[in-house]
Amino acid sequence: MNMLESEYRKLLFPFPTVRKIQGDFLLKSNDIIENSQILIAHAPTGIGKTAAVIAPALKNALESDNFVLFVTPKHTQHYIVIETLKRIKSKYKVNFGVSDFIGKKWMCLLPGVDRLSSRDFNELCKDLKRDERCNFFNKVRKGDKLSREASSLLKKLRKGIFHVEEICKFCKEKELCPYEICCELGKEAKVIIADYYHVFEPNVRKAFFIKNKKELENCILIVDEAHALPSRVRKILSMNISNLSLRRAVKEAERFGFVKVSRDIGKILDFFLELVKDKLRDKEEVFVRREEFIKGIEERCEESLQDLIDMFNLIGDEVREVKRRSYVGKLGNFLESWYNQIEGFAKILRRRVSPMLGEFFLLSNKCLDPSLATKEVFERVKSSILMSGTLTPTRMYAKLLGIEERVEFVEYPSPFPKENRLVLIVPETTTKFKRRGEIEYRRIARKCWEIVREIPGNVAIFFPSYEVKDGILQFFSRLCDREILVEKKGMSKVERMELYHRFKELASKGAVLFGVAGASFAEGIDLSGRNLLSVIVVGVPLEKPNLEVQALIDYYEEKFGAGWNFGYIFPAMIKVVQAAGRLIRSERDFGAVILLDERFVWRNYYKCLPKDWKIQVTKNPEKLVKKFFERKLKELEE
Ligand code: SF4
The missing domain is CATH 1.10.275.40 (Fumarase C; Chain B, domain 1)
Incomplete structure (x- = not known):
C-alpha cells in the first residue's frame, strides 16, 4: 500500500481504488473540514464526489462533537449516500447513527397530504400535534417517554443504516409517525441526510435542529447539486x-x-x-x-x-x-x-x-436574494462543502449565497476521455423571442431531424419552454419515423417514470425524447451507456424578460455590478450544461452534444460552456455526427 492509499484509508474511503481526481477531491475536502472552511467545488459527473466528501466528513464527526448534514434536492441521491455509508461501516467496522429525511409531507402517513403546499402541510401538522389529534404522533410517546412500539422500532433501526423509504415502511406497519422516529434517530446520529428545505427555511430549520438536538455550529454541511440552491431558496422564501x-x-x-x-x-x-x-x-x-x-x-x-x-x-x-x-x-x-x-x-x-x-x-x-436565508447558515456552520457538476463560475455562487469568509474554490475537469464527447454548436437557427413562429420552428424541426437520423440510438432534445417544444414538435413529428416521447408540464412522478422506462426500452431502436431545459428530465435523468447517445439543446433557455427577471437583474447589478450575467445569462447557461450533462455518465459512454442556436457562439454565452469541452462550430452537424458514431461503433467492435 503506498502512502496515498494509506492516507485515503485513514479518511475512511470505502472503495478499493481511488481515481486521481477523486483522490484530490478527498484530500481537499479533508483539509477544508479540518480547517473549518467552506469549499465551493465544481466537480463533474464521474468523479465519485459523494464518497470523496462524505468519508472525510464522517471521520471528522466520529472524532469530535461534530455531525454531518448532507442536503440534496434529489431523492435518488439519498440511496447513493446511504450505500456509501453502509460500505464505510462494513469496511472499517465503525459504528455511527444515520437518519434520513425527505420533506416531512412526503414522510407523513396521513392520506392526501401530498396535495397540500409545504407551508400548509407544516401548519396542519403543527396544529394536529398540538391538539393531540394525530394518532401516528400520539403513538410515539407516552408522556415524556417513548412508547414501547417506538422504542422497539428504534432499537432495530439503530442496528443498521436505513433509507427513509424503508423507515417509512416500518413506521407504517407500527402506525408511528416516520418524521418523529427519524428525529429520534437524528438525536444520536453522526450523519443526517435531508432536503434543502430543512436547512434553508429559517423556521423549519429552527424546529428541525431542536428536534434532532443539533447545533449549526457543529454542523459539517454538505450541499449536493449546489447549482440549484440559489433558485430553490428564492422559491422557498x-x-x-x-x-x-x-x-x-x-x-x-x-x-x-x-x-x-x-x-x-x-x-x-x-x-x-x-x-x-x-x-x-x-x-x-x-x-x-x-x-x-x-x-x-x-x-x-x-x-x-x-x-x-x-x-x-x-x-x-x-x-x-x-x-x-x-x-x-x-x-x-x-x-x-x-x-x-x-x-x-x-x-x-x-x-x-x-x-x-x-x-x-x-x-x-x-x-430576489437567497443570501437572506443562506448567509447566516454558512456563517455559523463548522464547515461546508458545496458541490455540483455545473458550479461555474464558482465565485458567483459565493456572492449569491452570501459566503464571504473562509471560502475556497476548486474546479475539477471531467474524468472521462474528451474524445468520447462530440460537442457541436450550430449557429443557424434561434429561439429568440422575436423570431419565434412557424418559419423558424420548421427550420429547427428540419435541422433536428437531419441530426437525429444520423444517431444510432436514443436522442433527447431539450427546448427553452413548453410552448417552443410544442411549436417545434408539430413539424418534427411529420418528419421523424422514430417514436417520440414528450415531457408534459405537471407530469406526476409515476408518469415521468413510465416515460423514462419506455425511453430506455427503445434504446436499441432509437427514440426521441422531447423535454424542456431546466425541467425534470433535463435536470434529473440518469441514462448511461447506449440508453442515451445524444443531447440536442435547442435555443438558450432564458427566462421570459418579465418584471421578476428585470427586478433580479437590477438587484444583482446594484449589489454585485453583474445584473445581466447573474440574473439572466448564467442561469440559462447552467440549464444548458445541466441538460448536456445527461449524456456520458461513465468512462465507457460516448455521445454527441449539439447546441442549436446562433447565440451559443456569442462571447457572453460561449464563455459559460465548460472549459474542457472541445467545441466545434459547424453548419453541417449531420456529417460530423455521422462520422463520430461510425468511428465510435467501429472502436467498439474492435
Ligand atoms: S405528526 Fe407525523 S404523521 Fe402526524 S401529521 Fe405530522 S408528519 Fe404526519
Missing part, C-alpha cells in the same frame, strides 16, 4: 395570494363565525381588485410598492396590519382544527412576509389565465 384565495378566505372566515374578520378580508379583496383595475389595467404585470399595499389595507380595515396578521394567524390555527388547510391562515402568512421583507423582494401583481379557473390575478412577494 417567495409567497403569493390571488383574488381567488382571498375570496375563499372571506367565505372560510364567515363559515367559522368570524363575521368581522370576514368583512375585513372582504375589504382587502376589494382593495386588491382596485389595484387590478387602477394599476394593472390591461397590462400583464406591474410592481406594487410595499407601503402602498400596507397603507391601503390599514385605511380600509381601520386596524394596523400587524394586528390583522395576528388575528388571521390565530383564526388559521382554529380552522385547521377542522380542515386541512386554511385560506385565512395563508393570508396571514403572506401579509407577514409582505410586512417583514423590506429588502431583496420584488412585489408584483400579475394577470394569469388557467384553463380550469379562467382569468385571475396573483400578488407575489418574490425573493
Whole structure:
C-alpha cells in the first residue's frame, strides 16, 4: 500500500481504488473540514464526489462533537449516500447513527397530504400535534417517554443504516409517525441526510435542529447539486395570494363565525381588485410598492396590519382544527412576509389565465436574494462543502449565497476521455423571442431531424419552454419515423417514470425524447451507456424578460455590478450544461452534444460552456455526427 492509499484509508474511503481526481477531491475536502472552511467545488459527473466528501466528513464527526448534514434536492441521491455509508461501516467496522429525511409531507402517513403546499402541510401538522389529534404522533410517546412500539422500532433501526423509504415502511406497519422516529434517530446520529428545505427555511430549520438536538455550529454541511440552491431558496422564501384565495378566505372566515374578520378580508379583496383595475389595467404585470399595499389595507380595515396578521394567524390555527388547510391562515402568512421583507423582494401583481379557473390575478412577494436565508447558515456552520457538476463560475455562487469568509474554490475537469464527447454548436437557427413562429420552428424541426437520423440510438432534445417544444414538435413529428416521447408540464412522478422506462426500452431502436431545459428530465435523468447517445439543446433557455427577471437583474447589478450575467445569462447557461450533462455518465459512454442556436457562439454565452469541452462550430452537424458514431461503433467492435 503506498502512502496515498494509506492516507485515503485513514479518511475512511470505502472503495478499493481511488481515481486521481477523486483522490484530490478527498484530500481537499479533508483539509477544508479540518480547517473549518467552506469549499465551493465544481466537480463533474464521474468523479465519485459523494464518497470523496462524505468519508472525510464522517471521520471528522466520529472524532469530535461534530455531525454531518448532507442536503440534496434529489431523492435518488439519498440511496447513493446511504450505500456509501453502509460500505464505510462494513469496511472499517465503525459504528455511527444515520437518519434520513425527505420533506416531512412526503414522510407523513396521513392520506392526501401530498396535495397540500409545504407551508400548509407544516401548519396542519403543527396544529394536529398540538391538539393531540394525530394518532401516528400520539403513538410515539407516552408522556415524556417513548412508547414501547417506538422504542422497539428504534432499537432495530439503530442496528443498521436505513433509507427513509424503508423507515417509512416500518413506521407504517407500527402506525408511528416516520418524521418523529427519524428525529429520534437524528438525536444520536453522526450523519443526517435531508432536503434543502430543512436547512434553508429559517423556521423549519429552527424546529428541525431542536428536534434532532443539533447545533449549526457543529454542523459539517454538505450541499449536493449546489447549482440549484440559489433558485430553490428564492422559491422557498417567495409567497403569493390571488383574488381567488382571498375570496375563499372571506367565505372560510364567515363559515367559522368570524363575521368581522370576514368583512375585513372582504375589504382587502376589494382593495386588491382596485389595484387590478387602477394599476394593472390591461397590462400583464406591474410592481406594487410595499407601503402602498400596507397603507391601503390599514385605511380600509381601520386596524394596523400587524394586528390583522395576528388575528388571521390565530383564526388559521382554529380552522385547521377542522380542515386541512386554511385560506385565512395563508393570508396571514403572506401579509407577514409582505410586512417583514423590506429588502431583496420584488412585489408584483400579475394577470394569469388557467384553463380550469379562467382569468385571475396573483400578488407575489418574490425573493430576489437567497443570501437572506443562506448567509447566516454558512456563517455559523463548522464547515461546508458545496458541490455540483455545473458550479461555474464558482465565485458567483459565493456572492449569491452570501459566503464571504473562509471560502475556497476548486474546479475539477471531467474524468472521462474528451474524445468520447462530440460537442457541436450550430449557429443557424434561434429561439429568440422575436423570431419565434412557424418559419423558424420548421427550420429547427428540419435541422433536428437531419441530426437525429444520423444517431444510432436514443436522442433527447431539450427546448427553452413548453410552448417552443410544442411549436417545434408539430413539424418534427411529420418528419421523424422514430417514436417520440414528450415531457408534459405537471407530469406526476409515476408518469415521468413510465416515460423514462419506455425511453430506455427503445434504446436499441432509437427514440426521441422531447423535454424542456431546466425541467425534470433535463435536470434529473440518469441514462448511461447506449440508453442515451445524444443531447440536442435547442435555443438558450432564458427566462421570459418579465418584471421578476428585470427586478433580479437590477438587484444583482446594484449589489454585485453583474445584473445581466447573474440574473439572466448564467442561469440559462447552467440549464444548458445541466441538460448536456445527461449524456456520458461513465468512462465507457460516448455521445454527441449539439447546441442549436446562433447565440451559443456569442462571447457572453460561449464563455459559460465548460472549459474542457472541445467545441466545434459547424453548419453541417449531420456529417460530423455521422462520422463520430461510425468511428465510435467501429472502436467498439474492435
Ligand atoms: S405528526 Fe407525523 S404523521 Fe402526524 S401529521 Fe405530522 S408528519 Fe404526519
